[in-house]
Amino acid sequence: xxxxxxxxxxxxxxxxxxxxxxxxxxxxxxxxxxxxxxxxxxxxxxxxxxxxxxxxxxxxxxxxxxxxxxxxxxxxxxxxxxxxxxxxxxxxxxxxxxxxxxxxxxxxxxxxxxxxxxxxxxxxxxxxxxxxxxxxxxxxxxxxxxxxxxxxxxxxxxxxxxxxxxxxxxxxxxxxxxxxxxxxxxxxxxxxxxxxxxxxxxxxxxxxxxxxxxxxxxxxxxxxxxxxxxxxxxxxxxxxxxxxxxxxxxxxxxxxxxxxxxxxxxxxxxxxxxxxxxxxxxxxxxxxxxxxxxxxxxxxxxxxxxxxxxxxxxxxxxxxxxxxxxxxxxxxxxxxxxxxxxxxxxxxxxxxxxxxxxxxxxxxxxxxxxxxxxxxxxxxxxxxxxxxxxxxxxxxxxxxxxxxxxxxxxxxxxxxxxxxxxxxxxxxxxxxxxxxxxxxxxxxxxxxxxxxxxxxxxxxxxxxxxxxxxxxxxxxxxxxxxxxxxxxxxxxx
Numbered sequence: 001x002x003x004x005x006x007x008x009x010x011x012x013x014x015x016x017x018x019x020x021x022x023x024x025x026x027x028x029x030x031x032x033x034x035x036x037x038x039x040x041x042x043x044x045x046x047x048x049x050x051x052x053x054x055x056x057x058x059x060x061x062x063x064x065x066x067x068x069x070x071x072x073x074x075x076x077x078x079x080x081x082x083x084x085x086x087x088x089x090x091x092x093x094x095x096x097x098x099x100x101x102x103x104x105x106x107x108x109x110x111x112x113x114x115x116x117x118x119x120x121x122x123x124x125x126x127x128x129x130x131x132x133x134x135x136x137x138x139x140x141x142x143x144x145x146x147x148x149x150x151x152x153x154x155x156x157x158x159x160x161x162x163x164x165x166x167x168x169x170x171x172x173x174x175x176x177x178x179x180x181x182x183x184x185x186x187x188x189x190x191x192x193x194x195x196x197x198x199x200x201x202x203x204x205x206x207x208x209x210x211x212x213x214x215x216x217x218x219x220x221x222x223x224x225x226x227x228x229x230x231x232x233x234x235x236x237x238x239x240x241x242x243x244x245x246x247x248x249x250x251x252x253x254x255x256x257x258x259x260x261x262x263x264x265x266x267x268x269x270x271x272x273x274x275x276x277x278x279x280x281x282x283x284x285x286x287x288x289x290x291x292x293x294x295x296x297x298x299x300x301x302x303x304x305x306x307x308x309x310x311x312x313x314x315x316x317x318x319x320x321x322x323x324x325x326x327x328x329x330x331x332x333x334x335x336x337x338x339x340x341x342x343x344x345x346x347x348x349x350x351x352x353x354x355x356x357x358x359x360x361x362x363x364x365x366x367x368x369x370x371x372x373x374x375x376x377x378x379x380x381x382x383x384x385x386x387x388x389x390x391x392x393x394x395x396x397x398x399x400x401x402x403x404x405x406x407x408x409x410x411x412x413x414x415x416x417x418x419x420x421x422x423x424x425x426x427x428x429x430x431x432x433x434x435x436x437x438x439x440x441x442x443x444x445x446x447x448x449x450x451x452x453x454x455x456x457x458x459x460x461x462x463x464x465x466x467x468x469x470x471x472x473x474x475x476x477x478x479x480x481x482x483x484x485x486x487x488x489x490x491x492x493x
Contacts, residue, residue, distance in 0.1 A: 010034045013153075014038065016039065016157035016158035017041070017044070019105070019108060021037055022109070022116050025119075027413060029119035031301065037122070038127060042126045045106070053100055053101050055081065057374030058294050060096075061466070067111075070114075071108065082286065083341075083368050084342050090369045104210075129144075129163060129164060139152070151271075153304060157276050158278055164274065171265040172264055173262065173263070177259055182237050183256070184254045187213055190246040195207075198343075199344050214248075221237065267279050267320060267325060276292075279296065299320055302463065312488040316486075330371070376450055385455065386454045387448070388471050390468060397442055406418070415486070416438050417460075419437060419438065420457065434488065442456075459472030
């Protein structure tokens with residue numbers, strides 16, 4: 001607890017304790033940064049199931065931190081990647097996790113919160129960020145209960161209607177809604193028409209939930225506004241689609257979403273940063289929203305930590321926007337396309353059959369499956385080896401202490417130089433305290449999703465987020481420049 005009569009100080013304050021905010025808090029805490037989360041809910045409990053699973057790259061991210069099994073033990077491993085309900089099998093992809101995970105968001109958040117609870121993270125629950133003001137030395141954050149927090153940075157992970165984004169004056173351009181959906185969990189007195197039914201404007205679905213209630217997704221006859229629809233609107237929409245409302249009653253959750261697609265013009269303004277839905281909103285087609293939010297947090301966390309700790313200059317934060325903005329922009333385009341393809345008129349159905357046939361071919365299937373699962377992310381770090389800017393494969397290494405997986409080397413969210421050539425061939429010099437050097441052998445092939453086999457490097461520099469920052473070919477050309485770019489100048493404290 002904190003004394004309300006004085007201002008508490010933290011290095012970073014995060015507005016919003018959903019999946020993105022929790023993941024960012026974990027990344028900062030692992031890096032030794034004093035971080036606080038402001039969350040309006042008194043507990044992590046959600047009144048509904050919400051998002052329905054994890055894609056392969058997000059499972060890999062959790063594996064990099066040593067917590068993947070916590071999620072896998074509670075979910076159902078399945079091929080969840082798809083494009084507008086056209087399934088995309090990734091079982092032949094070169095990854096330890098060549099599948100997705102069916103697991104409701106309420107469980108994902110609970111597991112995440114349990115993990116974060118084991119880390120030195122401060123929570124302010126039952127309150128919201130109401131405003132802030134920044135100066136050259138820091139940022140003052142006003143809470144809804146009258147308290148104030150002082151920090152170096154404020155991270156807005158507070159959803160699509162982000163107060164942090166709005167008060168920072170960051171534009172949110174994009175596409176207006178062309179259709180709206182009701183989403184609910186409720187009782188029904190009659191047996192519903194289970195499964196998916198396509199309508200002229202989109203997909204409707206009724207499915208059984210864990211608690212016996214019915215999960216409902218309905219296209220509204222007209223574009224609705226606001227996120228608090230009424231039970232009568234739900235009944236009317238059910239009747240419009242199915243000819244009956246199935247005696248729907250006692251909703252435990254009733255909300256509305258649209259196919260609006262918007263993206264923040266900038267992910268940073270001064271000491272304010274945005275991640276997750278605060279930075280990008282889109283229709284849930286493809287199930288990518290929660291996943292790219294978590295991956296935003298992993299990209300931002302180690303960079304923000306290094307700036308706060310004085311290891312790297314503030315300019316390192318510019319790479320967060322440079323790397324993650326294009327990823328979300330592509331997701332917006334993909335969800336627009338999937339929403340259009342989900343409509344049920346004859347012309348769209350003909351188009352859907354054509355796209356389905358194309359995605360049944362091997363090369364298009366691999367390409368789109370990698371996009372939807374997050375396994376094809378490629379940050380533009382220059383022209384070099386195909387590994388540069390891509391996820392480091394989870395290789396089975398032989399080290400002087402025995403067998404070791406690459407992802408196990410990332411559990412503490414620290415960078416490392418993996419030397420696969422002559423032991424002790426590299427001298428990290430002033431970076432030795434910031435970057436570990438691992439001498440190892442690897443006997444197998446190097447494979448990447450979509451690209452397939454690539455030439456074996458003699459060394460790779462791996463960032464805390466698991467992406468390759470430098471590739472060696474027998475010499476150390478460019479290594480000092482890469483170390484300086486990503487892990488601070490030689491004189492950094």
